[in-house]
Amino acid sequence: MAERNDLVPIYIMGKRYDVPSSLTIMKAMEYAGYTLIRGVGCRSGFCGACSTVYRIKDDPKLYFGLACQTVVKPHMYLGQIPFFPAKRATYDIAQLQAQASTLFQLYPEILRCLGCGTCTKACPQQLNVKGYMAAAMRGDIAAVANLSFDCIMCGLCAARCPAEEPQYNIAILARRLYGRYLSPRSDHLHKRVEEIQQGVFDQSIAELKAMDVNELKERYKARQIEA
Amino acid sequence: MTYTPELLELIKVVEATRPQRLGQTFPPMPLEERQELLQKFHPDYIESGMREIRIGSYKGKRMPKELADVVEGRPHVDPNFDLSNPEFETDVLVIGGGGAGASAALLAQEHGAKVTLVTKLRFGDANTMMAQGGIQAADRPEDSPALHYLDVIGGGHFTNFPDLVEALVKDAPIVIAWLESLGVMFDKTPDGVMMEEHGGGTSIKRMHSARDYTGAEIMRVLRDEVRNRPNIDVIEFCPAVELVLDDKGAVCGAILMNFETERYFYAKAKVVVLATGGSGRLHYQGFPTTNHYGATGDGIVLAYRAGAELVFLDTMQYHPTGAAYPEQILGQLVTEKVRGLGAQPVNVKGEQFVYPLEPRDVESAAFIRECKERNLGVITPSGQPAVWLDTPMIDLIHGPGTIEKALPAMVRQFRRFNIDMVRQPILVYPTLHYQNGGVKIDADCRTTVPGLLVAGETSGGVHGRNRLMGNSLLDVCVFGRRAGITAAALAKERQPGKPTLAHLESWNRALDEIGLNGAVRSPILIPNYARKG
Numbered sequence: 056m057a058e059r060n061d062l063v064p065i066y067i068m069g070k071r072y073d074v075p076s077s078l079t080i081m082k083a084m085e086y087a088g089y090t091l092i093r094g095v096g097c098r099s100g101f102c103g104a105c106s107t108v109y110r111i112k113d114d115p116k117l118y119f120g121l122a123c124q125t126v127v128k129p130h131m132y133l134g135q136i137p138f139f140p141a142k143r144a145t146y147d148i149a150q151l152q153a154q155a156s157t158l159f160q161l162y163p164e165i166l167r168c169l170g171c172g173t174c175t176k177a178c179p180q181q182l183n184v185k186g187y188m189a190a191a192m193r194g195d196i197a198a199v200a201n202l203s204f205d206c207i208m209c210g211l212c213a214a215r216c217p218a219e220e221p222q223y224n225i226a227i228l229a230r231r232l233y234g235r236y237l238s239p240r241s242d243h244l245h246k247r248v249e250e251i252q253q254g255v256f257d258q259s260i261a262e263l264k265a266m267d268v269n270e271l272k273e274r275y276k277a278r279q280i281e282a
Numbered sequence: 283m284t285y286t287p288e289l290l291e292l293i294k295v296v297e298a299t300r301p302q303r304l305g306q307t308f309p310p311m312p313l314e315e316r317q318e319l320l321q322k323f324h325p326d327y328i329e330s331g332m333r334e335i336r337i338g339s340y341k342g343k344r345m346p347k348e349l350a351d352v353v354e355g356r357p358h359v360d361p362n363f364d365l366s367n368p369e370f371e372t373d374v375l376v377i378g379g380g381g382a383g384a385s386a387a388l389l390a391q392e393h394g395a396k397v398t399l400v401t402k403l404r405f406g407d408a409n410t411m412m413a414q415g416g417i418q419a420a421d422r423p424e425d426s427p428a429l430h431y432l433d434v435i436g437g438g439h440f441t442n443f444p445d446l447v448e449a450l451v452k453d454a455p456i457v458i459a460w461l462e463s464l465g466v467m468f469d470k471t472p473d474g475v476m477m478e479e480h481g482g483g484t485s486i487k488r489m490h491s492a493r494d495y496t497g498a499e500i501m502r503v504l505r506d507e508v509r510n511r512p513n514i515d516v517i518e519f520c521p522a523v524e525l526v527l528d529d530k531g532a533v534c535g536a537i538l539m540n541f542e543t544e545r546y547f548y549a550k551a552k553v554v555v556l557a558t559g560g561s562g563r564l565h566y567q568g569f570p571t572t573n574h575y576g577a578t579g580d581g582i583v584l585a586y587r588a589g590a591e592l593v594f595l596d597t598m599q600y601h602p603t604g605a606a607y608p609e610q611i612l613g614q615l616v617t618e619k620v621r622g623l624g625a626q627p628v629n630v631k632g633e634q635f636v637y638p639l640e641p642r643d644v645e646s647a648a649f650i651r652e653c654k655e656r657n658l659g660v661i662t663p664s665g666q667p668a669v670w671l672d673t674p675m676i677d678l679i680h681g682p683g684t685i686e687k688a689l690p691a692m693v694r695q696f697r698r699f700n701i702d703m704v705r706q707p708i709l710v711y712p713t714l715h716y717q718n719g720g721v722k723i724d725a726d727c728r729t730t731v732p733g734l735l736v737a738g739e740t741s742g743g744v745h746g747r748n749r750l751m752g753n754s755l756l757d758v759c760v761f762g763r764r765a766g767i768t769a770a771a772l773a774k775e776r777q778p779g780k781p782t783l784a785h786l787e788s789w790n791r792a793l794d795e796i797g798l799n800g801a802v803r804s805p806i807l808i809p810n811y812a813r814k815g
């Protein structure tokens with residue numbers, strides 16, 4: 056290997072490796088020779104598989120990030136937590152009611168939240184986790200759903216919470232309640248479903264299916280494009 | 283990692299032409315010109331990137347070399363592998379924990395089957411999780427499934443299988459209603475009207491979204507629902523490496539591998555649903571990809587060795603707007619919705635050169651032409667060619683705050699690297715995105731092998747030679763659900779015979795005959811990124 060002058064030292068589970076300074080943590084681990092199975096998924100910041108906790112030498116603070124979205128820093132000490140055993144309630148969404156008591160019954164620990172804000176500091180999506188937990192304590196399902204929408208269920212908040220809250224599982228319950236019961240009803244959608252079930256479009260689709268390619272092409276070219 | 287001074291200078295050129303471009307969009311390309319452009323610039327037409335398959339029913343047909351190598355690979359297990367003691371038995375074995383697999387598991391369970399879902403990584407570490415832009419369904423009064431049909435089949439260059447397209451467009455509104463009943467939060471106006479946008483190749487606005495986390499929202503809801511259901515077992519970190527056939531040639535389970543201990547075992551099932559997604563991580567012709575880590579074409583390999591027919595595997599989708607800068611996110615997706623909302627692609631001189639919402643193959647080829655033939659691209663510091671995507675136009679068109687509200691994932695992605703797409707344009711170039719073809723299925727997801735159903739990106743036919751945005755999330759739900767229903771019905775009637783791996787014996791012989799016994803072991807399961815030495 057040719058000598059490179061852009062290498063920085065990082066520590067993967069305590070062991071030192073010298074890696075190019077432009078790499079993400081994930082690519083740095085691969086550069087160091089690791090074949091990843093755990094702690095890797097989308098590699099794009101969407102799946103939450105690659106939660107990482109790190110410290111920088113001589114800095115007492117703990118930092119949090121996604122390994123696929125965070126560039127290495129010199130003297131970074133890395134720990135991966137790709138799996139966190141948070142509690143998850145089991146329920147039948149069709150049997151629930153979209154009210155505060157549903158949240159409290161399935162997750163009584165909501166009321167134990169101390170409002171310390173450690174979760175917010177840990178969130179790699181920069182969500183106001185403490186804020187959505189406060190909304191959960193008030194039983195405000197719509198606010199939990201809205202504030203938590205960008206959650207990728209990485210588990211970092213739960214890993215850090217002194218009150219052992221499974222924040223992201225509470226959040227998805229709230230979002231599902233909102234989506235099913237509280238979001239405004241889409242009449243046009245339900246009307247269309249009925250039309251389809253009545254076979255309203257069967258004829259027009261059968262015609263297209265029977266058409267020869269040239270005729271289809273003409274129809275395609277003649278489409279009006281909505282502005 | 284912000285823009286270099288050189289790039290900041292070039293941004294001024296884009297800003298200078300912006301006011302004049304605001305009201306005018308480059309016209310769509312005539313149908314006749316499309317073909318010529320594709321043939322000259324689209325990677326599918328680069329001969330040196332392709333080769334013919336030498337064994338099996340796809341023999342003589344072309345596919346990308348990297349895919350051909352794994353399709354003609356060596357099995358993980360020996361034909362004498364002991365099948366006498368299955369590790370478990372189930373009615374329906376679903377292979378793959380993405381949108382198609384989860385939908386299939388739910389519907390099979392609802393129709394009375396005992397289901398086991400196995401997946402390679404975590405449940406939900408899948409392309410479905412990453413879809414940002416949206417999902418199509420013709421549910422506005424001024425739209426119709428017939429119009430949707432026309433858009434799909436024109437986008438696919440009239441090669442799509444009509445029965446599959448019919449199923450896709452007719453089930454579409456039903457799927458949206460189903461997802462909402464499970465709790466998916468679609469973007470709506472306060473009076474309940476779905477907020478719908480254009481996507482590449484649509485004639486009317488029918489793209490539904492859940493901010494720009496549409497796939498994540500669908501995936502996490504489906505995953506949560508699967509976990510809530512009795513009679514569905516989920517096993518993670520457990521890829522399938524081979525299908526097992528019975529003495530009548532029907533599928534009766536699969537060989538699975540514990541990914542951590544590398545122990546192989548037999549899982550017996552009456553029906554198998556294969557839903558392993560795409561193959562972007564095979565990096566055809568060296569392209570970067572938008573796909574998740576496990577997208578290595580495993581389903582194609584498994585189904586083909588078991589005798590299933592394949593279609594359209596010579597065509598892959600390159601998404602026109604992969605991130606080209608900064609290097610850390612090279613190839614990651616910049617959703618089409620960015621163009622749907624009005625951002626124009628422009629060249630180094632700040633000029634438009636293509637209609638922003640051509641079908642993806644055409645749009646990608648136009649970007650490549652702008653850089654390679656006309657030399658009007660931007661070259662990034664790492665030498666990557668690129669064109670600008672003028673994102674600040676979005677707020678100018680729709681009002682301040684639109685980008686942050688509609689595209690939070692995108693904005694966050696670039697902000698992590700100190701680029702503010704609200705105020706600065708971004709650099710993009712085509713990236714490997716989607717496997718248009720796959721295992722041939724009918725409208726009930728049956729393949730040519732009895733007992734084997736396929737759904738989602740692993741299947742082929744519904745999109746023909748080119749898929750339009752928003753029809754794939756739809757495809758995985760429509761055909762995932764159909765596969766679940768078919769599987770439950772089949773499980774009631776089927777009694778598998780004696781399990782064998784005899785098909786591997788003939789496979790190995792065929793490999794020997796063409797002198798390929800040194801081939802790569804496949805499915806490869808994950809790409810080889812670890813640096814050696």
Ligand SMILES: Cc1cc2nc3c(=O)[nH]c(=O)nc-3n(C[C@H](O)[C@H](O)[C@H](O)COP(=O)(O)OP(=O)(O)OC[C@H]3O[C@@H](n4cnc5c(N)ncnc54)[C@H](O)[C@@H]3O)c2cc1C
Nearest residue numbers: 378380382408409410413415416522559738739752754755
């Ligand atoms: C970045 C990105 C953005 C996209 N945006 C859109 C969009 O806006 N709209 C749209 O309609 N489509 C979009 N698509 C396409 C769409 O998301 C996918 O085509 C679709 O979700 C595929 O679903 P699937 O269930 O078939 O496969 P996946 O969701 O990929 O799931 C496949 C699963 O199978 C598992 N698996 C693989 N091999 C094995 C094995 N050997 N054994 C066991 N399990 C295995 C994988 O780990 C994975 O969990 C996008 C795709 C990407 C990558």
Ligand code: SF4
Nearest residue numbers: 168169171172174216
């Ligand atoms: S870390 Fe736990 S206790 Fe503290 S605010 Fe967050 S949820 Fe509440």
Ligand code: SF4
Nearest residue numbers: 178206207209210212
């Ligand atoms: S809320 Fe918790 S689980 Fe969700 S993204 Fe933030 S830290 Fe991760």
Ligand code: FES
Nearest residue numbers: 096097098103123
């Ligand atoms: S690998 Fe999915 S968020 Fe990092």
